[in-house]
Amino acid sequence: MKSVKSTITKLSLVVVAMYGFSYALVPIYDTFCEITGLNGKTNEVAYTGSDIEKENRFIKIKFISNVANSAPLYFEPAVTEMVVQVGKPYNTHYVMKNNSTKQLHTTASPSVTPGKFAEYFKKIECFCFNQQTIDSGEVKDLGIQFVVDNDLPTNIGDIVLSYTMFDITNKVVEADKL
Amino acid sequence: MSTNIDHIKEEHHHQPSGLMRWITTTNHKDIGSLYLWFSLLMFFIGGFMALIIRAELFQPGLQLVVPGFFNQMTTMHALIMIFGALMPAFVGLANWQLPMMIGAPDMALPRLNNWSFWILPFAFTMLLSTLFFESGGPAAGWTLYPPLSLQGGNSMPFVIFSLHLLGASSILGAINVIATILNMRAPGMTLMKMPIFVWTWLITAFLLIAAMPVLAGAITMLLTDRFYGTSFFTAAGGGDPVLFQHIFWFFGHPEVYILILPAFGIISTIIPAFSRKKLFGYDSMVYATASIALLSFIVWAHHMFTVGMPLAGEIFFMFTTMLIAVPTGVKVFNWVATMWRGSMTFETPMLFSLAFIILFTIGGFSGLMLAITPADFQYHDTYFVVAHFHYVLVPGAIFAVIAAVYYWLPKWTGKMYNETLGKVHFWMTTVFVNITFFPMHFVGLAGMPRRIPDYAVQFTDFNMIASIGAFGFGLSQLLFVYILFQTLRQPVTAADKSWEGAEGLEWTLPSPAPYHSFDTPPKVD
Numbered sequence: 118m119k120s121v122k123s124t125i126t127k128l129s130l131v132v133v134a135m136y137g138f139s140y141a142l143v144p145i146y147d148t149f150c151e152i153t154g155l156n157g158k159t160n161e162v163a164y165t166g167s168d169i170e171k172e173n174r175f176i177k178i179k180f181i182s183n184v185a186n187s188a189p190l191y192f193e194p195a196v197t198e199m200v201v202q203v204g205k206p207y208n209t210h211y212v213m214k215n216n217s218t219k220q221l222h223t224t225a226s227p228s229v230t231p232g233k234f235a236e237y238f239k240k241i242e243c244f245c246f247n248q249q250t251i252d253s254g255e256v257k258d259l260g261i262q263f264v265v266d267n268d269l270p271t272n273i274g275d276i277v278l279s280y281t282m283f284d285i286t287n288k289v290v291e292a293d294k295l
Numbered sequence: 296m297s298t299n300i301d302h303i304k305e306e307h308h309h310q311p312s313g314l315m316r317w318i319t320t321t322n323h324k325d326i327g328s329l330y331l332w333f334s335l336l337m338f339f340i341g342g343f344m345a346l347i348i349r350a351e352l353f354q355p356g357l358q359l360v361v362p363g364f365f366n367q368m369t370t371m372h373a374l375i376m377i378f379g380a381l382m383p384a385f386v387g388l389a390n391w392q393l394p395m396m397i398g399a400p401d402m403a404l405p406r407l408n409n410w411s412f413w414i415l416p417f418a419f420t421m422l423l424s425t426l427f428f429e430s431g432g433p434a435a436g437w438t439l440y441p442p443l444s445l446q447g448g449n450s451m452p453f454v455i456f457s458l459h460l461l462g463a464s465s466i467l468g469a470i471n472v473i474a475t476i477l478n479m480r481a482p483g484m485t486l487m488k489m490p491i492f493v494w495t496w497l498i499t500a501f502l503l504i505a506a507m508p509v510l511a512g513a514i515t516m517l518l519t520d521r522f523y524g525t526s527f528f529t530a531a532g533g534g535d536p537v538l539f540q541h542i543f544w545f546f547g548h549p550e551v552y553i554l555i556l557p558a559f560g561i562i563s564t565i566i567p568a569f570s571r572k573k574l575f576g577y578d579s580m581v582y583a584t585a586s587i588a589l590l591s592f593i594v595w596a597h598h599m600f601t602v603g604m605p606l607a608g609e610i611f612f613m614f615t616t617m618l619i620a621v622p623t624g625v626k627v628f629n630w631v632a633t634m635w636r637g638s639m640t641f642e643t644p645m646l647f648s649l650a651f652i653i654l655f656t657i658g659g660f661s662g663l664m665l666a667i668t669p670a671d672f673q674y675h676d677t678y679f680v681v682a683h684f685h686y687v688l689v690p691g692a693i694f695a696v697i698a699a700v701y702y703w704l705p706k707w708t709g710k711m712y713n714e715t716l717g718k719v720h721f722w723m724t725t726v727f728v729n730i731t732f733f734p735m736h737f738v739g740l741a742g743m744p745r746r747i748p749d750y751a752v753q754f755t756d757f758n759m760i761a762s763i764g765a766f767g768f769g770l771s772q773l774l775f776v777y778i779l780f781q782t783l784r785q786p787v788t789a790a791d792k793s794w795e796g797a798e799g800l801e802w803t804l805p806s807p808a809p810y811h812s813f814d815t816p817p818k819v820d
Binding site for chain 2: 185
């Protein structure tokens with residue numbers, strides 16, 4: 118029966134390893150998306166490099182917004198379109214208003230379409246790097262500073278930047294209680 | 296080895312009777328019977344839910360149930376049929392057959408075996424109890440996609456915990472199967488001399504061990520997302536709902552082969568018996584089964600062609616998926632070649648096996664259609680998909696289980712079922728299964744989405760036909776139960792070798808197979 122025991126030991130290790138693998142898929146997926154630029158994920162921390170050079174080409178950036186789960190928020194881009202020069206930093210902002218009667222905590226999640234060009238859209242500053250606290254009735258300007266990388270391929274049309282705003286008040290309040 | 300056999304003999308003397316016999320049993324035949332009866336019960340519960348779905352879909356508009364309950368029915372029907380009816384049925388067959396087929400006295404881990412089974416009633420009680428909650432049962436589909444599944448009612452943690460239990464039961468069962476097959480074969484039975492059913496179960500058990508922990512991980516992440524503030528799949532916290540689909544289908548695709556590989560083994564056993572020829576291409580059958588198992592881990596994203604994958608991903612998953620048609624085709628052609636110029640007879644198990652080959656192949660073809668990425672955008676989440684997977688699971692997996700029960704019933708009970716009634720059961724089942732599922736191809740191609748309680752009027756006729764077929768199919772299965780009970784009331788008359796062309800160690804045992812078989816291992820040349 119020694120061989121049965123060794124079979125069980127080996128198989129149990131496989132079970133544990135596969136359970137671990139399911140969790141390992143999370144960073145693998147993120148890394149895979151980051152390397153390949155899939156999924157429209159943009160940089161999650163501010164771009165601080167200085168190797169982007171100005172080029173004499175222009176590209177149209179469109180801004181759109183969504184509010185998740187019908188949260189009581191007004192959330193729209195200040196300008197919906199900008200024609201920008203590749204390699205030159207630009208500023209713009211979104212406007213958010215709290216339409217509810219209480220203070221809300223929010224966070225925004227960005228996405229670039231087409232996804233494979235997300236890596237060329239560098240955010241130098243973005244409200245999406247932080248969470249927001251907004252009082253009842255308050256109106257806030259949420260700023261972005263960005264630059265389009267001059268490595269951007271030439272055969273592309275417009276780039277769409279989308280933000281989805283989430284109301285995370287419940288989560289923040291619960292976390293404060295702990 | 297010899298101490299183990301003595302131990303089993305000793306146990307024979309102080310065996311409890313009545314209910315305690317079944318609760319404390321470590322005998323592979325008892326546990327096999329428990330699994331099979333349990334799976335039959337679940338088959339009827341899941342089938343009842345399917346009939347609620349079909350009754351509501353008999354005509355457009357909302358007649359019988361509210362949409363929320365309809366969604367609970369589609370979700371529960373799938374969970375019950377997959378985890379409650381099919382998987383326990385195959386484990387039950389493995390319990391009965393594997394030790395007899397490899398000449399072993401019992402499974403390698405009899406106590407664990409008892410535990411694997413007795414987890415199931417508790418898990419399903421918990422799962423079914425959610426239907427009586429105020430917020431109802433799970434309604435986000437058996438795939439539990441977030442964010443919808445995260446927004447469901449109070450049933451969610453119960454469903455996840457019962458899935459954890461079912462996974463644990465399957466993993467324990469799979470470990471037991473592998474330990475038995477690798478260590479307890481009769482002397483002389485090399486791996487490549489094993490009956491093909493044993494081979495398919497060995498490979499299935501490896502799939503279970505590799506895939507079920509991944510499901511456990513995925514649903515644990517759902518649980519922590521909902522209750523412990525993690526953000527694996529919650530976009531508000533930087534998570535990605537699509538990630539869940541990747542992890543889920545990394546489990547989910549091997550899972551569909553877990554549901555079909557033992558069926559291949561059954562068909563590969565029955566076709567030679569009633570063709571009175573050896574299985575054509577035994578080696579290629581083994582390699583084909585192993586290839587299907589390996590390929591099943593690199594095709595998962597064909598379930599999610601429409602989530603917005605890059606072109607390279609779509610092409611990769613399209614071609615790997617189509618590649619699976621090659622080993623599957625090898626199997627189908629081997630079955631046909633086995634029958635070629637055989638002295639065929641058409642008893643009930645053979646009829647179900649023949650219908651399996653034809654109808655499963657239809658399901659395989661619609662699977663190939665779905666594998667074509669550009670075409671899948673048309674078919675995705677329509678009734679065409681419903682038709683596809685019901686063709687591979689009902690006249691596929693379930694027909695194989697029914698065929699196996701008819702085939703081995705004389706060995707298990709020593710009693711022969713009524714052949715005429717068996718044939719009536721076969722023809723009713725086969726006719727109604729096609730009336731139920733074939734029209735779904737048409738409504739699917741015409742654009743009827745799946746998982747909806749109401750539909751556009753132009754789909755009415757086909758849905759009516761499908762509903763009539765479903766009720767016919769359900770009623771035909773009552774005949775199956777009748778045949779089973781009628782057989783059990785017969786006197787013992789079955790020969791040791793109940794079928795003329797049957798081969799394998801189990802047929803060298805008396806019918807009914809004695810409570811303890813192969814106390815001394817047989818010799819295999």
